[in-house]
Amino acid sequence: MISTYPSVSGKYLINAEWIEVKETANVINPANISEVVGEVALCTKEIVDSAISVASDSYKTWSLTSVEDRALHMNNAADALAKIIEENVTLYVRENGKTLIEAKKDLLRCVQVMEECAAELINWWKPEVLPGNQSVQVRRRPRGVTAVITPWNSPLILTFKRVVPAILAGNTVVVKPATNCPLTVMTCLKVIAEYFPPGVINIVTGSGKMIGNVLCSDSRVRTIAFVGSTETGKEIMKKSGERLQKVYMELGGNDPAIILGDANLDEEAIKRLRMGILRASGQVCSAIKRVYVHESRYEEFVKKLKKEFERVVVGDGIQPDVTMGPLNNKAQFEYVSNLIKRTIQSGANVITSGIQLDPETWGKGYYILPSIVTGVNQDSELVRVEQFGPVIPVLSFSDIDEVVELANDSEFGLRASVWTENEKLAIQLADRLEAGAIFHNNHTVFSDLALDFPGLKESGVSRETRHCSLELFTDSYGFAD
Template structure:
């Protein structure tokens, strides 16, 4: 079945023009794999090179534009984008698999990013006078062409949190969205691009490896912002090393949640834990991937979380009663299913629960009921990997030192959470946990979008940003007299 295509279907954006291309690939609805939501253009290396050249030329004038003009343009674009949010929520659900609530929240947060960055840039861009006998100023300038490569799991917010600060800082961008879920992000960036000079925002789509290799090996690209798997991130770093490009990476995670003996795991807390695990069907790099529970509370927490998982309604995210949609694509669906099978075959106890909204159409999409896994240890595959699906292993521990050791026993270090009534102890543990951010009695995201804490170890390459990411996309230099 072919649905009504979004206007950007099968096109790419270069120098303010949306161009069609012969080679395209269908974008499939993961809730109904017979439905084609639209098409994504498969750009050639020649097209990517042409797009980079356009971005280089646009940078010459855009980088010298007045910061107040940039902020004004952004605020106007935000007002226009807000007007089309409602009509694009269903398209986003159909190409991504999120629920209506999750999808709308993501779109609204994009508008919030635009407004927040537009306000922040006016203060941040001002020269900073350093203390001392000499008059020394810290000033900021744009870096150049920025390549932004974003994933399929949360494409809206993860793209906007890179594109918006990049262009506000005076850069031009070449955006490469994921082929699994490109349509809504392209539709929304179309609105934004119309408020900026041609060539400031450009979009190419197609093979991740082919386009990524071109963008990351081209000396005209000065900054690369990538969100995706750690394995791909490592390849991008190799390609970028030849030109010493500045690299920002938000990579994989295997986030631990540690539930201490004194934790208040009432109904509200269990619900927060469930949301931390199953948001977007578990396809979130910062979702809970491992739960460690004090041995005295282990049976209780397993029982309560199993009951809570049993309330999850799985189905097409378009349906208002659904609380968890399908997985986004066949590769991920197959991977998670095989992981569960291998875990069960190796002795793990798998309890699958939840409710099928429409059992009669269950096999038409990439649907999975959530699973809780017990009877595994620290070396089990399901504990070591980033599952990226609705499955969670739960392990016991005997004391705080063991819990910290187990939590840190991973190549990842994105997020973590500590569940206890003792805030002082939570802070002490946070100081010892190898994670870019630690939450207390919750496992969520920062409500203030200006905050962005990078992961440690193989979960990311960047630094703390408190200015909507603006600092990353600019160079600071000293001026003295």
């Protein structure tokens, strides 16, 4: 049993100083809820205000540095972070619940974000000369203090994809990681902050509602980058609108996967579908949340997916044989458990599969075996909500127009996928689907981290496609002769 807490436990970061507070909360291992991984500081309103003040003061000098200097700082920090990945994989698994493979991949991608964003910065920052009779340049400049508020499900990559471009663009940041899973994020940012001037990176933890209110109520905070629920995103939008703060939000999703009649349902395709559904125990905003299968392939699909789910080994992610860990926290565990109970009570057929790695300790963690649900319709609760857990409804359809209507029948529009051997048909179908990104014969993330496509409707605010999100953290202006 690992008994020592990480050095950031129970502390917050302001102006390059890690400061302890009297009031803290425990960070629990979701695989063994009796184990305390560390503590999270419960910052006061005054501490958050102080972090904003320091970030605002530091912005005055950091914003004047050259892009070459900023990129050099970031590359040096990336080299340092790469050296501590192995020693922090276990910490990440213990506080988050991911498997060892998932955790290490997330840490490696953080280094990749730093390197790719630093490389992108130099050319992207150069003034763009517009065509025309008048000499006009498009030039860029940072915005000011940026608040970065991130969730517990994939805290590392979702934090880094906002903090890194924000500070590279010349802004300073106040980071608010999730209370349930802050320690690995803070440990990594501790290493990075040492390569930047004091006050460029500040971290506060505690009540999301209180900290969010302070950040959205302060005119010195010019940008809010938030990842989380649509409900919280709407509250942030209301508060930030009073000061016309720029908002960049990645919110909820209810991603459809559409299996056409000619889809290749071989072993590799079913494996990709399983990964699209169960990655991080289904706790991914862009995971597959509902599957629509052409009626001619419905029984075949359910049978093959069930067989694939039967191979899933559920247990403590620290064990190398585990392929799916626990849910992250009590609230999410209870929500998904009760959702499954209500689904069964509604008369639906819930097919639960998978292997319990250690049945004797099953009740000590937030474990749920994966389930396939049939006998539901478009109005069923499981189909309408973002379940955020390892349970997937499977519905049938008869024609293209019907499935497009069903897929678009949601307030969400984050991701979607089309499974067919006809690429031309896949593109035609994608043109009709209301989602920020559509994958063909896969449902995953972009391997090129310079790319991102936010969701439509209630799944996100702000649009970017390239440049590692740098444009979201800058203003542009025209310079004309």
